[in-house]
Amino acid sequence: MKKIAFSTTGQTLGAELDPRFGRSIHFLIYDLELESTQLLDNQQSRNAAQGAGIQAAEIIVRAGADTLVTGHCGPKAFRVLDAAGIAVYNCAAPTVGEALIALRSGSLSPASSADVEGHW
Amino acid sequence: MVAKTHGRAARIAIASGKGGTGKTTVSLNLAAMFGAPVQLADCDVEEPNLNLFLRCEQLTSTPVTMLIPEVDANRCTGCGACGELCQFRGIVSLGTRALVFPELCHGCGGCIRVCPSGAISENPHQIGTISVGQSRTIRLVEGRLEVGVSSVSPVIRAVHQQLRDDMPAILDAPPGTSCPVTATLLGADYVLLVTDPTPFGLHDLKLAVATARTLNLPCGVVINRAGEDQVGLYQYCQAEALPVLLSLPDDRQIAEITSRGDLVAHVLPEYGLMFTELADKLQQEVLKVAGGRA
Amino acid sequence: MKKDHIRELVVLSGKGGTGKTSISASFAVLAGKAVLTDCDVDAADLHLLLRPEVEQRHAFFSGNEAVIRQQDCTGCGTCLDICRFKAINTTGASYQVDPVACEGCGVCVRFCPASAIDFPKRNCGEWMVSTTRCGPMVHAHLGIAAENSGKLVSTVREQAWCIAVDKRIPLIISDGPPGIGCPVIASMSGVSLALVVTEPTVSGLHDLQRVLALARHFSVPAAVCVNKWDINPGQTERIEAAARSAGAEVTGRIRYDRSVTQAQHQQKAVVELTTAAADDIRLVWKQTAAML
Structure with a gap:
């Protein structure tokens, strides 16, 4: 685990963890070694008529993240993330910071499949 | 534009700007009183309920398939050309390999064409089911979309293909004005629009008329729950040269009989007669149109 | 206002025409102040009752469509050969794209040897921000033959949320789309409560079960009310039992009443008239609001 992506409505570690993955507002990438953050916009996926989850997953893959923490992840996005070797953690913590603490404390376990049904 | 196949029996679409106007009631009762064997096509493939x-x-079922790409992992170089071309996220390239999402694929064949290493082939994938059955004089052709599939129009086109040419057909369209409706109307010769004399009914009728006219299709109107016309529905129909082929009274018995899953034309003879007359008028209308075009 | 304090109610129905819009408009009146949305973008009718004054209009684009530049087209016929949607028409030596049949796949654009095909964004309708006697309203209409994706619905809801936060209005009431397809999912994901308005018919029961299954998938609490319940009391009871066993709460019955149409004629919500159905709707609102 080196680079962790969080879905968020805000821009900092104190911001709300966005329960949506595909139509999340932003992704905050936290680098564990450098202890630095990077903010990625998800506007392009949000604008997609369909396949927002797939597009969001591509953004995470391209950002070089190896871990994703989000509220819920659908089956299509999960397939892309899984194929790219990214571990997915579902988390109900209210903020990104609290989700990071939960992840580091080992209280989250990686998802083995999507936890919500896909849209159609 | 609708290509008229010479010698094919008439196809009449039953449509309305929105649901709940009595479209299904009209389709079923018209089919039951058609006076001759008739086909009834359920084109509301997301919610088919005529049966x-x-x-x-x-019911005899046949699958509806669409060609979907398949990637040969050994030949894929991960160049990304397929994912870049695809507008629908049906194929996604991850730099090392490509993933296919059949439920989003429109079957355009672009990825096969653009792949420089010939790694993509096409295979049929089920997107829906056509079921054919018989109920008295009615041959039912029902389309049903697989859950999670986004390509509605190919299933509707498959319903059209299952219709026989030697028997007239009534096509029960989905509600609305979006692409599943146009896919249904593209297979029809005439559109029968069902509305009621309410502000919602008139507003939605105007949308439906605009849709039919976009496709150059002639239309007629059935007024359901006809009572006092406070919105000027008849005036609108007259001004737009839309023949009113049937006015069904605002009779609570219709709602009660239909709610039980029965046909009002079977239960109440006076309604049976009304739908027989509707069938006659429709035949004249369709003949008029065919004559006008010949 | 913090987002956590905003509640969002969406009014749904399996099929259209069950009285969803009449009930939504009545709720808008009874709530006093709410942000209203019409998410039935395919056949929007809420504006006929709430008479919004439009303040802003925005074009809505979704996907792309192919357009052949006639001056650059060499008439080679490649597009006609490769289009899988029969969207290329020919008149003599000239080629045009049929915008109704074009699915916007872009294959002809990519492979035209003369690069003579443009691929502009497709205008699929518009969305509006308005004011009504019950509060601000966000509504939209989809163009004819446009693809009814959930994207326009999502746009409408996002705008409603912005207004709610901005103007400190703690409630959003949405008139939802019919059916169970993509627009319905877009209208219900993440809402506080979905109220399903159904009628006591065979198809009503069938459609209700599909909508409730969808609500469960998305972990949205659901309530059910039966409109015109007295046309088939037996079926009403079956529907209510089915609703309860699917985990939904039953928040009332509304009787068959012609005044619902009268209200439409007067461009009013049913509860703005003195009638039996208005009393029923008030009770449904009380029960439903208690769940928010």
């Missing part, structure tokens, strides 16, 4: 009323004893 809840017809209760065909036996």
Whole structure:
């Protein structure tokens, strides 16, 4: 685990963890070694008529993240993330910071499949 | 534009700007009183429910398929050309390999064409089912979309293909004005629009008329729950040269009989007569149109 | 206002025409102040009752469509050969794209040897921000033959949320789309409560079960009310039992009443008239609001 992506409505570690993955507002990438953050916009996926989850997953893959923490992840996005070797953690913590603490404390376990049904 | 196949029996679409106007009631009763064997096509493939009323004893089903790409992992170089071309996220390239999402694929064949290493082939993938059954004089052709599939129009086109040319057909369209409706109307010769004399009914009728006219299709109107016309529905129809082929009274019995899953034309003879007359008028209308075009 | 304090109610129905819009408009009146949305973008009718004054209009684009530049087209016929949607028409030596049949796949654009095909964004309708006697309203209409994706619905809801936060209005009431397809999912994901308005018919029961299954998938609490319940009391009871066993709460019955149409004629919500159905709707609102 080196680079962790969080879905968020805000821009900092104190911001709300966005329960949506595909139509999340932003992704905050936290680098564990450098202890630095990077903010990625998800506007392009949000604008997609369909396949927002797939597009969001591509953004995470391209950002070089190896871990994703989000509220819920659908089956299509999960397939892309899984194929790219990214571990997915579902988390109900209210903020990104609290989700990071939960992840580091080992209280989250990686998802083995999507936890919500896909849209159609 | 609708290509008229010479010698094919008439196809009449039943449509409305929105649901709940009595489209299904009109389709079913018209089919029952057609006076001759007729086909009834359920083109509301996301919610087909005509068979809840017809209760065909036996349905013969055939799958509807679409060609979907398949990637040969050994030949894929991960160049990304396929993912870049695809507008629908049906194929996604991850730099090392490509993933296919059949439920989003429109079957355009672009990825096969653009792949420089010939790694992509096409295979049929089920997107829906066509079921054919018989209930008295009615041959039911029902389309049903697989859950999770986004390509509605190919299933509707498959319903059209299952229709026989030697028997007239009534096409029960989905509600609305979006692409599943146009896919249904593209297979029709005439559109029968069902509305009621309410502000919602008139507003939605105007949308439906605009849709039919975009496709150059002639239309007529059935006014359901006809009572006092406070919105000027008849005036609108007259001004737009839309013939009113049937006015069904605002009779609570219709709602009650339909709610039980029965056909009002079977239960109440006076309604049977009204739908027989509707069938006659429709035949004249369709002949007029065919004559006008010949 | 913090987002956590905003509640969002969406009014749904399996099929259209069950009285969803009449009930939504009545709720808008009874709530006193709410942000209203019409998410039935395919056949929007809420504006006929709430008479919004439009303040802003925005074009809505979704996907792309192919357009052949006639001056650059060499008439080679490649597009006609490769289009899988029969969207290329020919008149003599000239080629055009049929915008109704074009699915916007872009294959002809990519492979035209003369690069003579443009691929502009497709205008699929518009969305509006308005004011009504019950509060601000966000509504939209989809163009004819446009693809009814959930994207326009999502746009409408996002705008409603912005207004709610901005103007400190703690409630959003949405008139939802019919059916169970993509627009319905877009209208219900993440809402506080979905109220399903159904009628006591065979198809009503069938459609209700599909909508409730969808609500469960998305972990949205659901309530059910039966409109015109007295046309078939037996079926009403079956529907209510089915609703309860699917985990939904039953928040009332509304009787068959012609005044619902009268209200439409007067461009009013049913509860703005003195009638039996208005009393029923008030009770449904009380029960439903208690769940928010």
